[in-house]
Amino acid sequence: MIELVDVSKHFGHLKALRHVDLEVPAGQKLVIIGPSGSGKSTLIRCVNMLEKPSSGRVIVDGVELTALRAPVAKVRQSVAMVFQSFNLYPHKTVLENVALAPIVVCGVKKEQATEAALTYLKRVGLSDKADKYPAQLSGGQQQRVAIARALNMHPKIMLFDEPTSALDPEMIQEVLEVIIDLAQGGITMVVVTHEMGFAKEAADRVVFMDEGRIIEDGTPEHFFENPQHDRTKLFLSKILR
């Protein structure tokens, strides 16, 4: 479903990604872990081309996005992303936030998109907030709206870029519960997170990154109980006090 081949990304002198290869089969729940600056956000942003790789190939759903004149916008319709800072549209109501892109981008009828939006808002437990504006919601609620907005695109792939890192501690759980619930379904998920509990509970596979490389790749059991690299062990010892 997602294939990264020899992907590198440089920001000036900074090498954010160094020759990364990664293949994510359909339906997999992949969690990417790593210290800050390890390149995990850059990696996930290369999947939907919010970052253009400096070299290498990105293939999503059978389309090579790094090719010249690739239909990037078309592929993005089925690759939803949830951001660390929510990035809801502040001038639109919650309902409009969720329904807008299906109507404008996909050409879904307004009534149909609105109805679907209400269904997804209900699923994230926010149907009573449909007419509010994002600024009137708590961080946790905003992120759940962002998830509903992503779901209303009926994506094949969902990318989560540190979805709980900007939240107050007491709101992390309500967002994680929604994501864990989603992970029960058949959708392909890539989640960059610092939430080890989530990785243990919901992931099929954990990838550990450091200095722009993938240095550990395996099941959650492998990762937490039997890590191979010293760097991984050091990281885990710091994070699982």
Add this chain to the structure above:
Amino acid sequence: MSDLIANIGFLQQGPFAIPRWEALFSNIDLLWQGTIVTLIVASLGLALALVLGTVLGVMAASHWRIPRAFARAYVEFYQNTPLLIQVFMIFNALPMLFSGLFIPVITIGILGVGMYHGAYISEVVRAGIQSIGRGQLEAALSQGFTYIGAMRYIIIPQAMRIVLPPLTNQAVSLIKNTSVIAIIAGGDLMYAGDAFAGRFGHYGPTYVVVGLGYFLMCFPLAMLARRLEDRTRVL
């Protein structure tokens, strides 16, 4: 009462003498006609400036190299040459370039102020777009919006709130700048006033009233700009 007035010298003779005021007000129709021309040039010029400014502003804020360079060049050219020369160019040079071309003077005024203020408005629009956080564009792109679609539905509606006060100030400048067409016999308020004043030497009252006319057109907009500024500060 008349004794009182008789003792005030400057109302009896000189540039502001009462007969001059009387002459002006019995010909006030001339100024009304000029005002209508000014309002037409200002409103159509503003429409042109808004369209140009929005398109150029989006181009200037984009990551496409050639449109961005074009917008830059346009803005620098129009911001760094006098409006008067631009109007003279359209008035004198264009008809020489395309012989037989006749551009009505009102159209020259609309093109002149429209293109000139289009440059300024594009800078306002560009700054407005760039003030919207990068995350908004990324969220829109990640949902499959094209760049233009993201601008239209997500970025520009948000930028509009920020941009409205400086935009209103541009409208005020534009109204005042329509007066340059007086120099090419534009038939606008400035021209009408000047033509009347010159005929009999009633400069004093005429310029006061013409100035007041511009003030009445601009002041409500300036107030509106201040109101909008206060509102954006609250938001």
